[in-house]
Amino acid sequence: MSKDLQMRAAINQKLIEMGERERLKELLRAKLIECGWKDQLKAHCKDVIKEKGLEHVTVEDLVAEITPKGRGIHRSNLKILVPVLVVHHSYMVSGCVEASLLQQINYYDNIITLLQLSSFISDPH
Amino acid sequence: MKMEAMSLSGLDNTKLEALAHDIYSDLVEDACLGLCFEVHRAVKQGYFFLDETDQDSMKDFEIVDQPGVDIFGQVYNQWKNKECVCPNCSRSIAASRFAPHLEKCLGMGRNSSRIANRRIASSNNMSKSESDQEDNDDINDNDWSYGSEKKAKKRKSDKNPNSPRRSKSLKHKNGELNNNVNTDPYKYNYNSGISYETLGPEELRSLLTTQCGVISEHTKKMCTRSLRCPQHTDEQRRTVRVFLPGPSASTLPDVDAVVESDGYDVSDGQALMNRLQWDGSSDISPSDSASSKASTNNSDSKKPKKKKKPSLGLSSSGTGGTGGGTGGGPGTAGSGSSSQGVLSLPSRKKKPKLPAPPTPSIYDDMN
Numbered sequence: 001m002s003k004d005l006q007m008r009a010a011i012n013q014k015l016i017e018m019g020e021r022e023r024l025k026e027l028l029r030a031k032l033i034e035c036g037w038k039d040q041l042k043a044h045c046k047d048v049i050k051e052k053g054l055e056h057v058t059v060e061d062l063v064a065e066i067t068p069k070g071r072g073i074h075r076s077n078l079k080i081l082v083p084v085l086v087v088h089h090s091y092m093v094s095g096c097v098e099a100s101l102l103q104q105i106n107y108y109d110n111i112i113t114l115l116q117l118s119s120f121i122s123d124p125h
Numbered sequence: 126m127k128m129e130a131m132s133l134s135g136l137d138n139t140k141l142e143a144l145a146h147d148i149y150s151d152l153v154e155d156a157c158l159g160l161c162f163e164v165h166r167a168v169k170q171g172y173f174f175l176d177e178t179d180q181d182s183m184k185d186f187e188i189v190d191q192p193g194v195d196i197f198g199q200v201y202n203q204w205k206n207k208e209c210v211c212p213n214c215s216r217s218i219a220a221s222r223f224a225p226h227l228e229k230c231l232g233m234g235r236n237s238s239r240i241a242n243r244r245i246a247s248s249n250n251m252s253k254s255e256s257d258q259e260d261n262d263d264i265n266d267n268d269w270s271y272g273s274e275k276k277a278k279k280r281k282s283d284k285n286p287n288s289p290r291r292s293k294s295l296k297h298k299n300g301e302l303n304n305n306v307n308t309d310p311y312k313y314n315y316n317s318g319i320s321y322e323t324l325g326p327e328e329l330r331s332l333l334t335t336q337c338g339v340i341s342e343h344t345k346k347m348c349t350r351s352l353r354c355p356q357h358t359d360e361q362r363r364t365v366r367v368f369l370p371g372p373s374a375s376t377l378p379d380v381d382a383v384v385e386s387d388g389y390d391v392s393d394g395q396a397l398m399n400r401l402q403w404d405g406s407s408d409i410s411p412s413d414s415a416s417s418k419a420s421t422n423n424s425d426s427k428k429p430k431k432k433k434k435p436s437l438g439l440s441s442s443g444t445g446g447t448g449g450g451t452g453g454g455p456g457t458a459g460s461g462s463s464s465q466g467v468l469s470l471p472s473r474k475k476k477p478k479l480p481a482p483p484t485p486s487i488y489d490d491m492n
Contacts, residue, residue: 004147007144008144008147008148008151011144011147011148012148012151015148021152024148024152025152025155025156028152028153028156029156029159032156038160041157041160042160042164045160045161045164046173049164049168049173054168057165057168058165059161059162059165062161062164062165063157063158063161066157066160066161067154067157067158067161070153070154070156070157070160071150071153071154071157098149101149101152102145102146102149105145105148105149
């Protein structure tokens, strides 16, 4: 597991250095707004706020409420964290958005080199 | 993509996909966090609920779906049948006609001043004494010459009887009860003509210089239309001018000076035109000086047309009326042709074929 985490960290760092992470982020944001994901989530926010009272809402509350929904995971299904399954169980993010993003990510030749790099990292272990 | 993945050493597809998914979910989580921060800031700053309206005000602006009413709840032709009371004349006017009525009633606006001027002009023209005419000149304040002022005014008033606007303006003047009595007899006079018996010699002369003047058999009135009115021929006009006044009234003779175009050079024609202009503008005495000048100038080129010159002299003097009349006929034709293009026109010599309209047109153009 730590190998994976390391790999993930390495990849993320590489992406940031390349500047591609920013680009991917913007792309994702645009796509989410387009498909209405942001508005749905905002409506959910309003419910939470009305529930909790306008004055006493904290960031943590919001994050705790919103993030799982945004990622398409119910609190009850938190154990199903396998990314593949995430794809199938995400009901908030439309399939096409995810697919296009994944395509974007997968097309990176650099990822292959990254993985090669990570394999080197993992190998000594 | 998959092929490339396969070529990798020690890495299978699923791992690659898993990695991609990890990256993707990281990105999504970042987006969620971004949204949370945004909302939280909006809540704390107080602008989160700004784009919403409360239910009560929403009800005020609901779309109305009743018959006879638009979606805002307004009735369409609510003001169509309403009547307003005019503050000036205290009459009840329909709403859609209120604005034009007010314009006429108060005497403000473009049309009212125009109509008033016309009425003043007509009342001045109708008056018989000379002093009135002079008043007219004073009022006019134009830079034109003496006679042309009156001509211009008379032309204007001549146009009126024929236009449809006259009847309309009459209708709208209902509020001005005073003027109605005055204007009606004027209108009647205009349409039918002027009685020549009531006019003085000066008046007659000025009238004849601008208007047709032919006396109608039925009504014994002079035609007030323009010099080229299609109802009367030049012969008739000539007759009237000979018949009525003594020494004056010789607008047509000036036209005669042009003579026929046979043997006419273009330059001569133009010289003649210039002369005519000079003649036309000096309305004061259309007779002797003008005719003499015309005759002297014409003498060079117009040997065959000698008869015209004496006719001119005759008409100006007023004695050889008939001779002038006959000479004037072809002369007028010739003048018309020369104005257009000089050369051609041997056929124009014949009297019956005289085109009446062109002749006065030259004369008009001069003035």
